[in-house]
Amino acid sequence: MGIIDKLNKDFESRVRLGIMSVLMVNDWVDFTEMKALLNITDGNLASHSSALEKAAYIEVKKEFVGKKPKTSYQVTDLGRAAFKEHLSYLEKLMKS
């Protein structure tokens, strides 16, 4: 069971996996686009993204475009490494 223990608990939820997957292949992605891509609600995205931010896996940028606030996300180096590791464990599990 050793290998299962190594699976990152931070990536257990589908939403977090989705956020990380999108950010792995894109540069900055804003809130609206992320929400549409993952097909989830505002609150859902906000809570999961802040959890990932707390783990320092993603960077959150808040700015104003005109009078509208705009939130964007980018993966950090730590997040990229952690996600790659998670992926390779998942793949190993599938092979065994």
Next chain:
Amino acid sequence: MQSTLIMNQKHQEDLAHIRSMMERSSRFISLSGLSGVFAGLSALIGGIYVYQLFKANGMDYLNDEHRLYSANLVSELFWIGITILVFAFAFGIFFTIRKSRKYNLPIWTSATKKMLFNLGVPLLAGGVFCLAMMYHGYFGLVAPSTLIFYGLAVINAEKYTFSDIKYLGFSELILGCIALFNIGYGLIFWIIGFGILHIVYGLVMFKKYK
């Protein structure tokens, strides 16, 4: 044992989810094969109409060696071309919106913008190039050039949509190059390139990604 199986299935679904999220966020995959088919049909109908138009003007397109185009005819041809373009574009948008609604895909994403940018730059340059050739009177080179620039544009956009689209791009490019050495048969190459190739590509894509 039971729990291992369930876990295994969950991991497999996780991997599938990751793959699909990467795919749909980095590529414009709402492009429908039907867009290609209908764009091709517009070109085909337009091409046949032009052929009839030549006939009505007393020209046999395939057999006349030297054709003289009146200014009137040239401007009519130009507007027919624009009309075909508008129809093809409208069909493209219509089927894209339809597909994206059906699969719940967002349309106006950064992948879409990148795809349009990469497609648009060679197309715009090609458009200016062709206008300049018409301005200078090199009408024979217009048809081959449109095919070549269109092929390059499609190859350039390949990274941001279905990568199979590059085969369409290479076919258009090769056809354009052949057309360069067969000036005077532009209409035929146009019908093959914009009509038949689009229909074939559209049908293949429609079957593959339905």
